Amino acid sequence: MPTTNAYTYTRVLMGSPIFLKLFVDNPPLVEEVYARIGELEDQLTVNRAHSEVMDINHAAGKHPVSVSPALFQLIKRATEVSLLAGSCFNLTIGPLVKRWKIGFQGHTVPPQEAIDALLPLTDPHQLVLDASNHSVFLPHAGMEIDLGAIAKGYIADVIKNLLYQRGVYHAIINLGGNVQTLGRPQNGPNQQWAVGLQKPFGDNGELIGIIHVVNKSVVTSGIYERYFVADDKLYHHILHPRTGYPLDNELFSVTIISDASIDGDIYTTLLYGMGVEKGREYLQAYPHIEAIFVTRDNKVIFSSDKQFTFTLLDNSYQLAG
Known part of the structure; x- marks a missing residue:
């Protein structure tokens, strides 16, 4: 070439x-x-006072808002994923995200009563979508969409x-x-793109390994991206929609390899909530989606490796699947 x-x-x-x-x-x-x-x-x-999404949020409890067809379809897709049984993806989690402010100068744990007061405002079942008018309605004041x-x-x-x-x-x-x-x-001899897998809590660019792909999306979400520590406990930005607190399981991060990047966003959240065993089982029905799980005990676990190859760089991590 x-x-x-x-x-x-x-x-x-x-x-x-x-x-x-x-x-x-x-x-x-x-x-x-x-x-x-x-x-x-x-x-x-x-994160600004005015946007098409914020128009919906400002009208919560008041009236529906008609949006562009493309945004309506995006909200519809996010709603469908939010309504999956046991889903940890929730487009109406905005009030909790703003209360925690993790990654936005948030460094204290909200009191339980504050979490309890906001949880009823984060129910995606209450969102009203009208396809004929491309309108979105949040029926209660204080509800917010966060995409x-x-x-x-x-x-x-x-x-x-x-x-x-x-x-x-x-x-x-x-x-x-x-x-x-x-x-x-x-350019050069490489026939695949090289995408780094970040080492959790390492320096920026400090890698566990390299993911080699062709014509694919690679999306990683991890608890090391936005977090704070209080009383020796780490609080990260991936919130459990049913408790209002950060999800707590065996994972540092989930990486998704897929054709569409939007699938990467969706499945990193879904699979992080499931954990390794249930996540790998879930993906058996979706052969076009593959995952790399990085666990707290320094294991790198693949759901499959048909669409990528992987080069391990950090020997403190163990390839376990």
Whole structure:
């Protein structure tokens, strides 16, 4: 394969550096990509007073809000996943996320009575969707949608489709935890993209190993990303929707390898809530989705390895499946 020049770019959006690598010199396309990411962030964010999602939240307990067809479909998908039996994915968990503020200067544990008061406002069964009007209604004041658990995956898929539309079939974009690869690397001898698996609580870029993929999304979610410690106990950002407290199990992180990045977002949360044994069993029905579990006792466990190869770099971790 002939060697092609690589062009790399970085911008800070959504609170993270957004890394883009192309094999064509096309500055207008780069600007289009980053502008589209900015537009989607403006639409989906709950960290500003105004956005399309915040319009829904501001109208909680008052009236339905009609949204764009694309946002309606995203909310519909998030609702369906939230309503799965035993799901730890919950798009209405916003009030609890804001109360904890983990990753946003939050460093104290809310009192039990505060958690108890907010839990009734985080029931996805109460969300009212009207497909004919593309409207969304939160029936009780104080309810809030939070698409943070699914937004980056959705945006990565939008950008992948944008690149395809512009005739770009080989590229990589990293939205901070969501890595979407297109095709194969076009420079050098490597025929697969190399995506690092972060070492939990290690320095940034300190890796357990390398995941090698072609034309796949790689999404990792872990308890080391946003957390605080109080009274010698770690409190992380992955909240259990039924208790209101951080999930507590054997896992440090879950990585999903899939075609669509939105699936990576969804399944990292679902499988983190299930744990290793139930998560691996669950994925038997979804052969297009694969997972890598990193456990607190330093094991790296695969649900399968048909769509990727893995190179272990840190010998303090043990490949266990």
